[in-house]
Amino acid sequence: xxxxxxxxxxxLFWVIMTNIGFIPxxxxxxxxxxxFSDKLLQATVSAxxxxxxxxxxxxxxxxRHQISGLGWTVATTAG
Numbered sequence: 001x002x003x004x005x006x007x008x009x010x011x012l013f014w015v016i017m018t019n020i021g022f023i024p025x026x027x028x029x030x031x032x033x034x035x036f037s038d039k040l041l042q043a044t045v046s047a048x049x050x051x052x053x054x055x056x057x058x059x060x061x062x063x064r065h066q067i068s069g070l071g072w073t074v075a076t077t078a079g
Contacts (some may be wrong), residue, residue, distance in 0.1 A: 014058065029047050058076065
């Protein structure tokens with residue numbers, strides 16, 4: 001079985017899309033986390049939002065290569 005290697009364009013697109021998801025995720029996560037008074041809950045909500053938006057953006061990269069991004073998004077959000 002041959003293994004396809006990821007080219008530099010894949011990795012560049014991956015980094016760009018990760019930042020496209022991460023940067024707004026930090027802002028939105030902070031905003032939504034601010035609705036809670038408990039610091040642990042604030043951090044948890046913020047992390048979930050960051051993971052979700054980053055995973056969605058990364059899933060778009062995977063989708064271009066016929067790989068389902070849904071499982072990746074769920075795993076990234078959980079992570």
